[in-house]
Amino acid sequence: MRVHNGLRAIMLACAFSTPLAAQVPEQVTLCMPLEPPLLDPTRGPAQAIRELTYGNIFETLVAIDRDGRLQPGLAESWKVSADGLVYDFKLRSGVSFHDGTPFTSFNVAYSVERAKRPESRNAQKWIFDPILRVDTPDPLSARIVLSRPTANFLYGLAWGDAVMVAKGSAAENATVPVGTGPYKFSRWVRGERVELVVNDRWWGAKPTFAKAIFRFISDPAVQVAAIKAGDCDALSNLAAPEAIPALKRDPRLAVTTGYTEGKTILAMNNGKAPFDDVRVRRAIAMAIDRQQVIEGAMSGLGIPIGSHFSPSHPAYVDLTATNAYDPMKAKAMLAQAGFPNGFSATLKLPPPAYARRSGEIIAAMLQQIGVKITIEPLEFPQWLERVFRGKDYDLTLIAHTEPLDINIYARPDYYFQYRSPAFNAALNDAETATSDEARNAAYGRAQKRLADDAVNVFLFLLPKVTVTKAPLTGTWTNWPLPANPLAELSWK
């Protein structure tokens, strides 16, 4: 009888073990702060597009991995000519788009040509500017010929703006994205979530999850509640660093803190009075105590920066002492510029919590030197329309998350409206330099120019706080570029 009972227990266990194993969720829910305005990374600057699509729906010829290193993507390998002008890519064979269109060198030529078109809304056209032509000797070889040597060309090709698209589907990618990645677009419930399903014909190792959901939660308190309630398997970037200690105490959760490449800046409209006066900009910079902003808005999580450059890059120069915090000097500088009693300005803030919180602190700091700030909170589409594209602002606060994007300061039509031949010369030196040493030195000069000109107030490098259910592995700790590759996720 005893044996019989024992047997029965074992049999029961066996009977249950199969369904239990099958019950391990084959679906993963990843919560991210902002909803992308559209799903085509070649047609808009919003970071949320990249967070969702990079390495999931769309892929690039070369990819950036979790450590910021270049890896083969849709190109298996590549060769660069000695003069740095010819890039030969050998493409992966047997790759196809989600709609069945085969991926060949013609897609490379088409994607580049499409991004270079005058009407293209690609947010990083500079990536494609040096490209003279794309040759397609055979379907699996693509040769990109440049008009000038370009230091970070491969790096640029790894950005979300340079994903490979197909002629037949590219026009609809904003709402029904068709790429080559491990996950296919399934459904977009506006204001709530995007659903993806695994692409069985993907060239890489089979992903763990058959289905993936991206949910959009911007409110820090709701993020904390959602992760605690188990509604999210992972939260890509927690907006409330002050909640970290409490979340770390929860044994069901795992918390990692890392950094993004997000240079958080108080941007000033250099094209508009009084911010066209360098003395005013310097005064604003001197009125702001970075360390206090980091402490108050980010609970101390954030690396101070003094220019538009990430400390993770070898060419980084610490310029945090330029226009250092000194409210008395700031006041004197303002008086010199003709504003002994200060002036009034508006601060337009996009929705992320880091922006809203830092903005409130900075407004109080500027008040101390007589600059009266009216805070105007904006939704992201409004911010993009009015501030980023319309340049209709005095001050705004945002993190620029693309790696190595100091070249945006050379763009006269960019929303800072900064124009400096000296900076452009330094940047050009960096981009055409043939040795790393010369390039880094030139980048150093460019950084220093920005800090001296106080183009913007450079605040801190934005942290990335990842919260996951304890058994989930594979999320990125750092964000060398904003991406959440789902194929790397699995249960422990």
Added chain:
Amino acid sequence: MTKRGARIRLGIGSAVLAIMLILALVSLVWTPGDPYRLAIAQRLQGPSWMHLLGTDQLGRDIAAILMIGARNALLVSVGAVGLSLLVGGALGLIAAMQPDGIGDQMIARTSDLVFAFPVVLLAIMTGLILGPGAASAAMAIAIFTMPVFIRLTRDSAAQLREREFVLAARAMGASWLRIAVRHILPLLLPRLAVQASTQLALALLAEAGLSYLGLGTPPPHPSWGRMLNEAQTYLGTQPLLAILPGVAIALTVMGFNLLGEGLAARLARER
């Protein structure tokens, strides 16, 4: 309700409101510390002699912010209900004096329509027109509460319209405006006062709700609702941040409600 119950309610209600009012008025000239000055090194402190109620996440004195918050809450709710009472009362009287006229129909239907809008939606709309801030929140709450006053005035005035003293006035050739203002309105005032007091409680809650959602007073100006919102992620570190504004809102709402109940009981007895 007994006479004593009514008196106790009136007493407690007015005492609580008087304290809030005094705090709000005092904040015009003095607060315990500058509520706009950040002292991040002193953030999230507990109560001390330096800071009676502690400091918030940016090191501001919580007692000071609460006092200014009281000013904001009272100003918005009293302003909103006052506006709503004036306009709603006038519209209700007009409607009542022209029974079955086009004016009456229009006013009644419009107020039905407005009644169907949630206050948050109204606040988003007024925010788009007036720009976000305390004024648009007050306007939204005023529009939201207006139907209540329109209906109350209209229905009460309609009952009085057929009474002998009104007929007598009319027989003597008084204009409808004179009858409304001189003969009917004074009799409505007590009821309106009771209703206003209840509406004040609702308006205060609505203001806190709108500020909580970011549709009220913008930062850096303190508001109880936004304090609650910002306190959420600090619940584990400094629960006082959420408890204090919560208690302030609850106390003031209770004050208005007790006042309203006390007034209503007294009114019922006098009738």
